[in-house]
Amino acid sequence: xxxxxxxxxxxxxxxxxxxxxxxxxxxxxxxxxxxxxxxxxxxxxxxxxxxxxxxxxxxxxxxxxxxxxxxxxxxxxxxxxxxxxxxxxxxxxxxxxxxxxxxxxxxxxxxxxxxxxxxxxxxxxxxxxxxxxxxxxxxxxxxxxxxxxxxxxxxxxxxxxxxxxxxxxxxxxxxxxxxxxxxxxxxxxxxxxxxxxxxxxxxxxxxxxxxxxxxxxxxxxxxxxxxxxxxxxx
Numbered sequence: 001x002x003x004x005x006x007x008x009x010x011x012x013x014x015x016x017x018x019x020x021x022x023x024x025x026x027x028x029x030x031x032x033x034x035x036x037x038x039x040x041x042x043x044x045x046x047x048x049x050x051x052x053x054x055x056x057x058x059x060x061x062x063x064x065x066x067x068x069x070x071x072x073x074x075x076x077x078x079x080x081x082x083x084x085x086x087x088x089x090x091x092x093x094x095x096x097x098x099x100x101x102x103x104x105x106x107x108x109x110x111x112x113x114x115x116x117x118x119x120x121x122x123x124x125x126x127x128x129x130x131x132x133x134x135x136x137x138x139x140x141x142x143x144x145x146x147x148x149x150x151x152x153x154x155x156x157x158x159x160x161x162x163x164x165x166x167x168x169x170x171x172x173x174x175x176x177x178x179x180x181x182x183x184x185x186x187x188x189x190x191x192x193x194x195x196x197x198x199x200x201x202x203x204x205x206x207x208x209x210x211x212x213x214x215x216x217x218x219x220x221x222x223x224x225x226x227x228x229x230x231x232x233x234x
Contacts, residue, residue: 031100031101031103032079032101033055034097035097035100035101036053036055036063036069036097036101037053037055037097038097039082039095039097040053041097042093042096044089044090044091045089046088047087047088049067049087049088050066050068050087052065052066053066053067060075060076061074061076064076068082068083068084068087070082070083070107072104078103079104079105080104080107081106081107081132082098082101082105082107082109082110083107084109084110084113085111085112085113086111087113088114089114089115090113090114091114092115092116092117093117094110094115094120094123094135096120098126098127099122099126099127101127102127102129104129105130106130106131107130107131107132108127108132108133108134108135109134110134110135110138111136111138112136112137112138113138114138114139115135115138115139117140118140118141118142119135119140119144119148119159119164120145121145121147122147123145123147123148124148124150125147128151129153130151130154131153132155133151133156134158135158135162136159136161136162136182137160137161138161138162139163140163141163141165142164142166143164143167144159144164144166144168144169144188146169146170146171146172148169149169149171149172149175151175152174154175154177155177156178156179156181157175157181157182158181158182160183160184160186160203161184161185162185162186163186164186165188166188166189166190167188167189167190167191168190168191168192168193169193172193172195173194173195175195176195178195180203181196181199182202182203184206184207185205185206186206186207187207192204
């Protein structure tokens with residue numbers, strides 16, 4: 001192959017690879033925009049906290065200026081975390097559009113808002129790389145989905161101050177990276193999995209109904225006593 005042909009071949013390969021890079025980068029940006037626009041379209045925002053979410057801007061990293069959105073890099077449209085704590089957002093479900101942020105998001109904080117749904121079984125299929133989930137102080141009901149174990153990188157799972165019922169899934173025993181866990185002030189019953197030996201007792205308190213209350217025994221010590229019927233032991 002003569003030098004001219006070799007140069008043309010190399011140039012063609014470079015242009016092809018550059019085109020593929022631009023295509024995939026553009027596709028990812030579209031996904032993140034779809035994620036955030038879907039959240040905005042799904043929730044009620046009485047305090048207009050999402051007013052900074054302006055999708056007519058197409059500059060590099062524009063979504064990183066949105067309130068509550070953090071990115072991997074200042075010039076990248078890749079969502080690292082959503083911190084929408086205490087924004088008073090409400091809705092009858094956790095937005096399914098979150099799945100379009102799933103390629104990169106590691107932190108989800110919707111604490112102290114007003115979501116009234118069940119926790120979606122698909123939450124960790126949508127966002128498998130989550131390290132931290134905080135859905136505390138909402139009005140979430142139903143059972144805690146065992147499928148949360150699909151978020152195998154979880155360090156923090158905070159579900160306190162909701163209306164969750166049923167038991168803590170035994171499958172959580174495989175969440176061996178978990179360092180912080182709270183289901184306090186719900187309506188839970190049943191057995192606390194052994195993985196939670198040594199966790200702070202405050203994370204389990206306040207799970208009482210008309211005729212039962214949780215009693216936590218962790219690591220050989222009893223957290224507190226109750227005169228009511230129906231106890232949970234570890």
